[in-house]
Amino acid sequence: MPMSARIIDGRALAAEVRNEVAKGVAALVAGGAAVPELAVVLIGDDPASHVYVSNKVRQTEAVGMRSRRFVLAADTPERLLLDLIEQLNRDPAVSGILVQFPLPPQIDAARVVTAIRPDKDVDGFNPLNVGRTAAGMEGALVPCTPLGILRLIKSVHDDIAGFGALVVGASNVVGRPMARLLLQEMCTVSIAHVRTTDLERRCREADILVVATGVPGLIRGHFIKPGATVIDVGITRIKSGSGAERLVGDVAFDEAIEVAGAITPVPGGVGPMTIACLLANTLGAARMEAARSKAKEANVTTAV
Amino acid sequence: MPMSARIIDGRALAAEVRNEVAKGVAALVAGGAAVPELAVVLIGDDPASHVYVSNKVRQTEAVGMRSRRFVLAADTPERLLLDLIEQLNRDPAVSGILVQFPLPPQIDAARVVTAIRPDKDVDGFNPLNVGRTAAGMEGALVPCTPLGILRLIKSVHDDIAGFGALVVGASNVVGRPMARLLLQEMCTVSIAHVRTTDLERRCREADILVVATGVPGLIRGHFIKPGATVIDVGITRIKSGSGAERLVGDVAFDEAIEVAGAITPVPGGVGPMTIACLLANTLGAARMEAARSKAKEANVTTAV
Numbered sequence: 001m002p003m004s005a006r007i008i009d010g011r012a013l014a015a016e017v018r019n020e021v022a023k024g025v026a027a028l029v030a031g032g033a034a035v036p037e038l039a040v041v042l043i044g045d046d047p048a049s050h051v052y053v054s055n056k057v058r059q060t061e062a063v064g065m066r067s068r069r070f071v072l073a074a075d076t077p078e079r080l081l082l083d084l085i086e087q088l089n090r091d092p093a094v095s096g097i098l099v100q101f102p103l104p105p106q107i108d109a110a111r112v113v114t115a116i117r118p119d120k121d122v123d124g125f126n127p128l129n130v131g132r133t134a135a136g137m138e139g140a141l142v143p144c145t146p147l148g149i150l151r152l153i154k155s156v157h158d159d160i161a162g163f164g165a166l167v168v169g170a171s172n173v174v175g176r177p178m179a180r181l182l183l184q185e186m187c188t189v190s191i192a193h194v195r196t197t198d199l200e201r202r203c204r205e206a207d208i209l210v211v212a213t214g215v216p217g218l219i220r221g222h223f224i225k226p227g228a229t230v231i232d233v234g235i236t237r238i239k240s241g242s243g244a245e246r247l248v249g250d251v252a253f254d255e256a257i258e259v260a261g262a263i264t265p266v267p268g269g270v271g272p273m274t275i276a277c278l279l280a281n282t283l284g285a286a287r288m289e290a291a292r293s294k295a296k297e298a299n300v301t302t303a304v
Numbered sequence: 305m306p307m308s309a310r311i312i313d314g315r316a317l318a319a320e321v322r323n324e325v326a327k328g329v330a331a332l333v334a335g336g337a338a339v340p341e342l343a344v345v346l347i348g349d350d351p352a353s354h355v356y357v358s359n360k361v362r363q364t365e366a367v368g369m370r371s372r373r374f375v376l377a378a379d380t381p382e383r384l385l386l387d388l389i390e391q392l393n394r395d396p397a398v399s400g401i402l403v404q405f406p407l408p409p410q411i412d413a414a415r416v417v418t419a420i421r422p423d424k425d426v427d428g429f430n431p432l433n434v435g436r437t438a439a440g441m442e443g444a445l446v447p448c449t450p451l452g453i454l455r456l457i458k459s460v461h462d463d464i465a466g467f468g469a470l471v472v473g474a475s476n477v478v479g480r481p482m483a484r485l486l487l488q489e490m491c492t493v494s495i496a497h498v499r500t501t502d503l504e505r506r507c508r509e510a511d512i513l514v515v516a517t518g519v520p521g522l523i524r525g526h527f528i529k530p531g532a533t534v535i536d537v538g539i540t541r542i543k544s545g546s547g548a549e550r551l552v553g554d555v556a557f558d559e560a561i562e563v564a565g566a567i568t569p570v571p572g573g574v575g576p577m578t579i580a581c582l583l584a585n586t587l588g589a590a591r592m593e594a595a596r597s598k599a600k601e602a603n604v605t606t607a608v
Contacts, residue, residue, distance in 0.1 A: 110439075110441050110442075125439075126435070127432055127435030127436045127438075127439055127441060128431055128432050128435055129435065130434070130435030130436075130438050130439050131430070131431030131432055131433065131434030131435030131436070131438065132431045132434075132435070134431075134434050134435065134438045134480060134484070135414075135429075135431055135434050135476050135480070136476070137414050137431060138414075161499045162499040162500065162501050164501075164502075170487060172439050172440070176438060176439070176487075180438070183474060183480075183495060186497070186499040187499075188494065188495070188496050188497070188499070188500040188501075188506070189494065189495050190492065190493065190494035190495075191487060191492070191493050191494075192492050193490070193492070195465045195466040195490040195491075195492070196466065196492040197466050197468075197492070198468075202492070
């Protein structure tokens, strides 16, 4: 009888995270702090981006936080976006700032992520947050997708120190920050990408396999180490012959489920956790700001 | 007949780098810029640290740059060190700032590296430089030892994209930044450490093996993939039975030389390259500053 992997329920875990965040927001506000607020900036009219942003705004409000949405024209000059970011950086009501990717070609992503104040950088892409995470320093805001994935993995194994982890895909949004978090957890971490020659063998050695390539079905069942924890970040819309659409991941799910110990489905795995972790980051940013305000107040009182 | 690895001559390559830096300094000064200056701060009286700092100062001056040395008492409060750093940050004559490690226990290393202005951070430990390197952004100053190692590796293989690289040791000074640089070069990168369980197998799969653990002789000959490039960062002083001292690396050199394709000796491998790359970083920082001054001048002229 073939084994069948445990399916990691991203929707249920995301609901848990949102629940924790809602409690945290209530406690923060009860303690006298302002209601946390997330500012979301969207440039252009990519329909998928509009859907993502609407989801983010709706979920932000559902956990008791405020949100502000800025929609800029697709041909907005970079200078204008940077000015808006600067204004949001200075606005004490704004706890977190998120600029929705992808950006139009006239805007340089590195400049945008660098412009966001590190302690409001709820996407965790500012190089200062990247560096703090990479150096194992405290107080960094960490990108939402890897943060959510770590929580998914920990729902299977609480302590992953010494586990062999392979991250397939080296993007700044998922692969690289994921590798940093897994190293922080004391996994033996490897990172594979388009230039990797022996992907199959490397996958088969991994106790934890995180795949974020956008190549549907890249990882076949026989790539997977029996009992491994498999996280599928890919999500691609595929049209079948009959014209019906469905979403598929980077892992051949029907094969993988026979081999893996635990696996995330697509959809319903990584996706829901990403927004939930964005809310957690926004609460975290608001908490840090509240702590700073309190410290400042205390100093003023002492001085008086 | 056993093969014998090519021995990578770190002293010769370091001389090459110093030569390039000396030419670069001369050209910069000929172009009207100030002589680059390195400020070195040493806290306490660790004899090894004093030797390192003297070497750095001597070599800085040998390539035509200036140096300033600050020696603080072992019980210097952190505040005083941070004030000195701030003063050096603001001093336009100072191109690069280096605080010699290790630091005494009353001083927090994370606070010190964060305090150094990123564009004068010639050790590359400021989290902003760490993050820029990790995210593949331009303009980062990169830690000297991994920078030197990359050059040693490239003296063997010019293009290492697709190579399997294993870094043993996950420190912020060597292992982690090394992994980041190798990923930038499109190696398939793994990072092992004290919690790694199958070190021997992992080593045997690596085309490039960088070892920075401080455990003498940890890597035996049979750990090494035939033909691999082996970089030994370890350097430990060992007393033999007769009382004579010698320096040994983390790799069992006599065994490894029979298997590897190329290997660094200890001493004379990684060590000399580290200081040479510090000089290169100081020149790089001085060049960026000169470019900024020129841009500013041009703006003023335009405004007039």
